[in-house]
Amino acid sequence: MSVVSTGDVSEKTLQTSDLIYKYMRPEHLPQIWCPGCGNGTIMRDVVQAIDNLGLSRDKTVIVSGIGCSSRAAGYMDFDTIHTTHGRAIAFATGIKLANPELEVIVIAGDGDISAIGGNHLIHAARRNIGITVVVMNNNIYGMTGGQYSPTTPTGDYGTTAPYGNLDRSFDIAGLAYGAGASYAARGSVYHVRETIQLIQDGIRNIGFSIIDVASICPTYYGRKNKKGSAVDMLKWQKENAVTMEQAARMTDEQKKGKLIIGVLRQAQYPEFTYQYARLIARLAKEREE
Amino acid sequence: MGMTKELIINSAWCKGCGICAAFCPKGALEIVNEKVRRKEGTDCILCGMCELRCPDYAIYIESKREESEQWVKSY
Amino acid sequence: MGKVVLMQGNEACVEGAIAAGMRLYAGYPITPSTEIAEISALRLPQVGGTFIQMEDEIASIACAIGGSVAGTKSMTATSGPGFSLKQENLGYAALAEIPLVVVDVQRTGPSTGMPTSPSQGDMMMARWGTHGDHPVIALSPSSVEETYRLIIRAFNLSEKYRTPVLFMMDEIIGHLREGVTLPEEGSIEIEDRLTVRFPDPKRKAYEIKSGRFIPKMAPFGKGQRYNITGLMHDESGFPTNSPEVAEKLMSRLMHKISDHYDDIVQYEAVGMEDADVMIFCYGGTMRAAISAQEELRAQGKRCGIFRPITIWPFPERELRDFAPRLKKIVVAEHNYGQMVLEVERIAGKYCPVEFVGKYNGTVLTPQDIAKAVLGQEEGKEA
Numbered sequence: 001m002s003v004v005s006t007g008d009v010s011e012k013t014l015q016t017s018d019l020i021y022k023y024m025r026p027e028h029l030p031q032i033w034c035p036g037c038g039n040g041t042i043m044r045d046v047v048q049a050i051d052n053l054g055l056s057r058d059k060t061v062i063v064s065g066i067g068c069s070s071r072a073a074g075y076m077d078f079d080t081i082h083t084t085h086g087r088a089i090a091f092a093t094g095i096k097l098a099n100p101e102l103e104v105i106v107i108a109g110d111g112d113i114s115a116i117g118g119n120h121l122i123h124a125a126r127r128n129i130g131i132t133v134v135v136m137n138n139n140i141y142g143m144t145g146g147q148y149s150p151t152t153p154t155g156d157y158g159t160t161a162p163y164g165n166l167d168r169s170f171d172i173a174g175l176a177y178g179a180g181a182s183y184a185a186r187g188s189v190y191h192v193r194e195t196i197q198l199i200q201d202g203i204r205n206i207g208f209s210i211i212d213v214a215s216i217c218p219t220y221y222g223r224k225n226k227k228g229s230a231v232d233m234l235k236w237q238k239e240n241a242v243t244m245e246q247a248a249r250m251t252d253e254q255k256k257g258k259l260i261i262g263v264l265r266q267a268q269y270p271e272f273t274y275q276y277a278r279l280i281a282r283l284a285k286e287r288e289e
Numbered sequence: 290m291g292m293t294k295e296l297i298i299n300s301a302w303c304k305g306c307g308i309c310a311a312f313c314p315k316g317a318l319e320i321v322n323e324k325v326r327r328k329e330g331t332d333c334i335l336c337g338m339c340e341l342r343c344p345d346y347a348i349y350i351e352s353k354r355e356e357s358e359q360w361v362k363s364y
Numbered sequence: 365m366g367k368v369v370l371m372q373g374n375e376a377c378v379e380g381a382i383a384a385g386m387r388l389y390a391g392y393p394i395t396p397s398t399e400i401a402e403i404s405a406l407r408l409p410q411v412g413g414t415f416i417q418m419e420d421e422i423a424s425i426a427c428a429i430g431g432s433v434a435g436t437k438s439m440t441a442t443s444g445p446g447f448s449l450k451q452e453n454l455g456y457a458a459l460a461e462i463p464l465v466v467v468d469v470q471r472t473g474p475s476t477g478m479p480t481s482p483s484q485g486d487m488m489m490a491r492w493g494t495h496g497d498h499p500v501i502a503l504s505p506s507s508v509e510e511t512y513r514l515i516i517r518a519f520n521l522s523e524k525y526r527t528p529v530l531f532m533m534d535e536i537i538g539h540l541r542e543g544v545t546l547p548e549e550g551s552i553e554i555e556d557r558l559t560v561r562f563p564d565p566k567r568k569a570y571e572i573k574s575g576r577f578i579p580k581m582a583p584f585g586k587g588q589r590y591n592i593t594g595l596m597h598d599e600s601g602f603p604t605n606s607p608e609v610a611e612k613l614m615s616r617l618m619h620k621i622s623d624h625y626d627d628i629v630q631y632e633a634v635g636m637e638d639a640d641v642m643i644f645c646y647g648g649t650m651r652a653a654i655s656a657q658e659e660l661r662a663q664g665k666r667c668g669i670f671r672p673i674t675i676w677p678f679p680e681r682e683l684r685d686f687a688p689r690l691k692k693i694v695v696a697e698h699n700y701g702q703m704v705l706e707v708e709r710i711a712g713k714y715c716p717v718e719f720v721g722k723y724n725g726t727v728l729t730p731q732d733i734a735k736a737v738l739g740q741e742e743g744k745e746a
Contacts, residue, residue, distance in 0.1 A: 017349035036306030040344030079584040082593035090423035094430020123419035
């Protein structure tokens with residue numbers, strides 16, 4: 001089934017679903033990502049979660065860093081800011097402090113958030129500032145052509161790991177959990193419905209939330225590591241994913257090479273801007289007295 | 290008029306990755322010349338799995354009230 | 365006359381900033397600027413503003429930019445090593461046109477250097493520190509009172525021209541305590557950025573119009589829904605690789621500052637009416653220069669002082685006006701020779717330009733400067 005427009009070609013390129021039309025900037029689509037890249041699906045998951053929650057487009061801000069993931073900001077129809085490499089969370093912190101009523105969502109890549117931006121990640125989690133971070137985790141630096149990242153599994157290949165990666169890899173959601181994030185979860189490109197739900201819950205959580213979504217990079221990570229096509233990589237996610245509950249009943253040996261998805265932690269801690277507003281109110285009251 | 294649902298393909302945005310076709314529960318899609326299209330002789334049940342997974346928003350289910358719209362659909 | 369209070373330079377910086385409307389401070393402790401963070405932490409929640417101690421220097425400037433994007437006047441302060449770390453995001457704020465004030469209380473460097481000793485070694489970093497061509501406004505105060513007044517001006521220029529403004533203090537001024545005559549309440553002129561009041565989807569966030577047009581800013585969260593990026597962008601704010609568009613953007617950014625030279629550039633001239641020798645200095649060095657000039661005048665020397673208050677853009681027109689009637693210019697600064705390069709470039713063809721500097725953690729004395737003026741300079745290699 002194809003569609004023939006009665007209008008001209010430019011009109012036809014704007015043809016899209018209600019969801020995309022409402023929350024994206026269709027005049028900037030299709031996006032620059034490679035065929036089969038998981039980032040587009042994750043970006044859709046984010047706007048689906050926003051739609052499900054009924055958030056105002058005018059009160060939602062998208063912040064991104066640098067890398068493949070960072071291009072998401074430009075495609076999304078909100079106030080959007082494409083910042084510097086690794087610093088998205090720090091910019092987002094300033095936006096949230098200046099206007100705590102805004103829903104601030106950071107979209108970042110694995111290198112962006114856990115290598116150059118790792119310090120900001122752990123401290124935003126510790127501070128429990130009320131922003132939501134969605135990680136497009138494709139295990140590689142894609143924009144620069146396939147160098148190994150902090151989430152490239154040991155032994156896997158990248159252009160800077162021609163003999164296999166000697167480093168151990170980060171579990172980004174686990175890292176944020178350890179640093180004190182009040183919501184930390186792991187999703188995947190294949191598990192669309194589950195991931196949308198995780199993003200929704202993360203946004204609804206008052207404090208710092210992170211949803212580490214396993215993306216796929218068929219062009220660089222896939223090709224370098226003989227993972228097959230985008231379809232093959234998604235099939236791998238389908239076949240190797242286990243839920244947090246299932247994983248709890250598995251031995252370490254059984255968990256090896258599995259993709260564990262679900263919520264790592266949901267806890268209640270005081271949120272930073274809320275605490276600060278209380279401080280301002282307390283000082284104002286003391287002055288009156 | 291009741292609600293009708295339709296599968297729409299925006300070929301201009303399709304990059305031919307094949308994800309929609311691979312995960313279509315009815316095998317109702319195929320990639321020809323790096324673009325997706327409906328496969329002849331198959332049933333589309335309008336489940337929308339393709340829309341959820343398409344990274345490029347090039348395929349989706351449209352719900353509409355009226356048959357006559359600004360777009361002319363051809364099969 | 366307003367109230368006179370005793371203040372430290374770093375304190376005057378915060379109080380002036382609050383008077384200018386600063387309501388977000390993001391910083392990281394570093395000597396000798398730390399008091400700016402401490403006093404901001406104490407004072408901002410009292411006026412309904414927010415202080416945050418970020419995890420590092422880079423996060424601090426990023427957070428301040430974020431605050432400004434959401435419509436709050438924001439500041440960060442640091443010293444040499446931290447100023448180095450902030451450079452990338454400084455360029456971001458310049459290209460994305462985000463108002464912001466960055467204070468650098470200079471200390472002796474390079475590297476960790478001498479953290480508690482004064483210096484003016486970051487003057488060229490202020491101009492060229494971030495990569496790529498970019499416009500810069502940098503101001504430098506020479507007293508505590510001027511710190512109070514000039515930081516207000518830093519915010520005003522930043523808001524008016526949608527650009528980061530660098531406030532180049534030094535350890536001398538930062539830690540100095542002296543009386544400050546506060547401006548009368550209501551007498552302070554405050555400039556606020558022009559903002560978009562009614563969201564318009566057709567509006568171009570970075571519109572280029574003829575003349576001295578500076579696009580209005582839309583605070584995030586008010587419905588404009590636009591894009592900000594550190595990539596070269598077109599008028600709508602979206603990335604571009606077009607050489608034509610990039611050239612137009614760069615040209616507008618540079619002209620935004622250079623076309624407003626008269627509004628931005630300030631300087632002080634002391635005894636320059638009849639002077640045939642000029643002491644060129646700025647910031648904390650002014651204090652020794654004043655004593656030197658008084659001493660030289662007492663000896664019958666026709667000596668004057670030229671002090672840029674605006675460092676960048678450099679007050680080259682004024683310096684060029686003075687230079688032809690001078691026998692000599694002595695540039696006094698606490699570094700190995702930075703602004704002297706600029707003075708040589710502009711005045712060198714009219715008169716000899718000599719340099720007297722300190723870069724060992726100590727300060728220039730009036731005698732050092734007077735000696736240089738009299739021609740018994742020890743030379744910078746000594």
